[in-house]
Amino acid sequence: MADVANAGSQQDFARAFGNALSKFLEDRGISQSEAARQLGIETSEEGKRKGGARISSYCRDSKQGTRPKPDAEIFYLACSKLPGFYFDYKGYRISAATLNGNGAKPTEKLAEQLTFGFERQFKLTRKQGTVAVKVSRPHGRIEVSISLDAKAS
Numbered sequence: 044m045a046d047v048a049n050a051g052s053q054q055d056f057a058r059a060f061g062n063a064l065s066k067f068l069e070d071r072g073i074s075q076s077e078a079a080r081q082l083g084i085e086t087s088e089e090g091k092r093k094g095g096a097r098i099s100s101y102c103r104d105s106k107q108g109t110r111p112k113p114d115a116e117i118f119y120l121a122c123s124k125l126p127g128f129y130f131d132y133k134g135y136r137i138s139a140a141t142l143n144g145n146g147a148k149p150t151e152k153l154a155e156q157l158t159f160g161f162e163r164q165f166k167l168t169r170k171q172g173t174v175a176v177k178v179s180r181p182h183g184r185i186e187v188s189i190s191l192d193a194k195a196s
Contacts, residue, residue, distance in 0.1 A: 119139070174191050
């Protein structure tokens with residue numbers, strides 16, 4: 044997600060982590076409040092939503108231009124509970140891998156249902172044969188095949 048080659052200070056680490064988390068959430072359309080729920084840090088105390096604010100503090104600079112450095116718990120939760128999240132820092136990729144292989148797998152976005160509307164008729168000259176329509180959606184395109192099986196008399 045984020046690649047910081049020459050970051051030396053704690054602020055560089057905090058900013059790089061926050062940028063990676065922010066980009067990950069944005070790319071997947073996950074709100075900060077939803078991310079807090081997924082991480083299990085969303086608490087509702089007197090109607091205040093603290094988890095989303097905590098995520099926000101990692102993703103944005105404060106008024107002083109700083110960000111909190113993520114603690115080990117947040118780092119662990121982000122890598123283990125947000126499938127597909129990883130973090131590149133100083134030439135290392137940090138992510139979570141299960142020891143037994145039974146952990147959460149990255150979820151693929153569900154394909155959007157496409158409708159195929161056709162309001163015309165096929166006219167078979169001798170009222171024999173069949174028409175078949177096949178619609179497939181390989182990655183990145185849509186294929187439509189129409190075949191006619193008509194017998195000559």
